[in-house]
Amino acid sequence: MGQIQALRGTRDILADEIGYWQQIEAIASDRLAKAGYAEIRTPIFEQTELFERGIGEATDVVGKEMYTFSDRGDRSITLRPEGTAGVVRAYIQNKLQAAGGVQRLWYAGPMFRYERPQAGRQRQFHQIGVEVLGSDDPRADVETIAIAHDILQRLGLQNLHLDLNSVGDLEDRQRYRQALVDYLSPYRADLDPDSQDRLTRNPLRILDSKDRRTQEIAADAPKIFEHLGDRSRQHFDRVQQLLADLGIPYQLNHRLVRGLDYYTHTAFEIISDDLGAQATVCGGGRYDGLVAELGGPSTPAVGWAMGVERLILLLQQLGGTVETSLDFYIVSRGSRAEAVALQLACQLRQHGLSAELDLSGSAFGKQFKRADRSGAKACLILGDEEVAQDRVQLKWLATGEQQAIARADLFDKIEQLRARLDR
Template sequence: MIQALRGTRDILPEEIGYWQLIEDTVREILGRAVYQEIRAPIFEQTALFERGIGEATDVVGKEMYTFNSKGGNKSITLRPEGTAGVVRAYIENKLHAQGGVQRLWYTGPMFRYERPQAGRQRQFHQVGLELLGCAAPRGDAEVIALAIDILQALGLKDLKLDINSVGNQEDRTKYRQVLVDYLEPYKNDLDEDSKDRLTRSPLRILDSKDTKTQEIAQNAPKIIDSLSPESKKHFDIVLQLLTDLNIEYQINHCLVRGLDYYTHTAFEIKSNDLGAQATVCGGGRYDGLVKELGGPETQAVGWAIGMERLVILLQKLSSNPINTPDLYLVSRGEAAEAQSLLLAQQLRQTGLAVELDLSGSAFGKQFKRGNRSGAVACLVLGDAEAENNTVNLKWLASGEQQAIAQKDLLAMTEELKTKIIKLKGFD
């Protein structure tokens, strides 16, 4: 039997409703903020990620799925993240020539060679947002506020915003030496990855998950003390704007994010309901990336939300089933089965979700499937109902039932919707 590859998984019908809920919520909230969806290819030239993400990062060095084109003249990589591809599209299609800012968002699969675990697969999915052409601290605050809006609209309440500033290139160069000077005496106590990073990417040591390294990093000099007055002012304004928006935050001096393109603001939004895999959204400012990839100097800020982790969280928090029918229609007998298809279609056209039992089996078996379906009511059509053009409406929770003319049922669909919403607990 051929099975799915390790690190990939099927998203089955009982789960897909959560994915659709996230996508619909993102589309609605970002649409109100006039962000436009963009769809870039899932594979790009490898050089895009080497230049954009940074060759010294773990993503480029260890985790990318890279292969040669059939002609052998191009190195191609399945995208490990979304920002670089969006920036490439922004440059190639000259979106910057339209003037002003570009508000873009995307969703889709990404690929990294990692050890699979709950909420982290080798093929994983993100929804992301990019605000290009905005240098103002207001841009940072806007994208953070929109991420909070999305997560809260999905029902998440126990959220924590960690934020830091990694400054500009000059700030980081200054801080790099300060950090290396501090870490050198502890070199033998660092984990193996951090020992390697000490010479090529020392800021990443602050992001280590090793307990001993974390203890050492907690007492390291803070990057905020190496910021220029301009960088410090930018960060202070962002914090004040978040306060104005009633968004609580805490400054995390070890937060640097994992990609080389970040500048100034870096942030993560975490949920205390996810245990060790707490981060559901991460992002920040990347003012040098567009120029690095061949475009004009363009300031930008964005974020990405991991879909798998968010789905796990929604499943934990949800008390209501997703994508269940409103009504389950059972029928038996030639005339009744013909009428049931017509009635189901008529009800669906009014906006009701109707599952039609197509088995033709005994009523008892159909009722059992109706009870398992998540519907709040069953519609029953037998020979007698078919002859009289009626239908039996049975509310499953209470057992209450009534015979009603099919034309009267179609005339009371708005009343039905109101009652169904209340019974499903969505009012």
């Protein structure tokens, strides 16, 4: 029988990469907790109708990219292609609005879209996202952008810029949609096939086409900003002023419309200049009509999502390494020494220190090589001689300094050891 492989568009996350994932998740979790966001975890699959109604049947995501199947109850089920619709469903179903005030929520986990796999884009991909439900204040828009900016800065990422636009409210978009169709219709034959199809179904998405000829035609298309009503203009002006007050640079991109139908008013993307075609590392905006569209009360909302795989590509390009948190690597040889080494590892962990126990049973020389590669700060060495004398050899791996310590003294001096490990 042939070897079973991971499906195309999925990949294993191995030990040499997992540190990047943990670093991103830890920084995001810390910064979001400090901003008063509560974590929410929603199911990986939902009723297909949730995404058809929430994202929009005319979008590429719903029309071409969803993993949809019938379960044994003949219900149409879809693996989530994005996080917002599921969070909004949970908000409505669990009556979170009954608590009053603004709900600040964040999530992390896998999403699924049937796309052509490439660097930074997989069919199973991972996002970290935030949703703020219950505020139409422009400060909510800017707070979410500022938090994303903070997370990316703390990750040490470089060569990023913020693209900003307003897609207005429903009335603004209807006016703009007609103006866009009127402009593009004479060029229909020159548009790429996808854009020809979008001209009647979702013409705003034509502005996001990657086809060169379509981009040339769209360059002179009417701008949505020219069709915004007074309220939308005031909201967008306030967003820009608040960003300037915070010192967060941005550039207006009148062709930025995002790919999902639920967006209103503010739309934004944080883009890397180092990622080629798949350049967006964070994208989001306001979606004031989505909660009502999914059967809940009229609720303004804003949010964003970050692509974890793309963040990792950027971190790897920076050439940095993720620091290990391992304090001790424990080497032992001989039946009595191996049993004591296990006890020692458990005792160190109970004292809040990290310890990896070598389980190979191989010669000391091979175990020492693994200790050097482990990234541990210190190595504890036990042979039957050390057990007979009730002691352990402590070696500091960075300097090679080594000393014999009585096992009882090791834990009496635990705070001294902790201070040196923390240097």
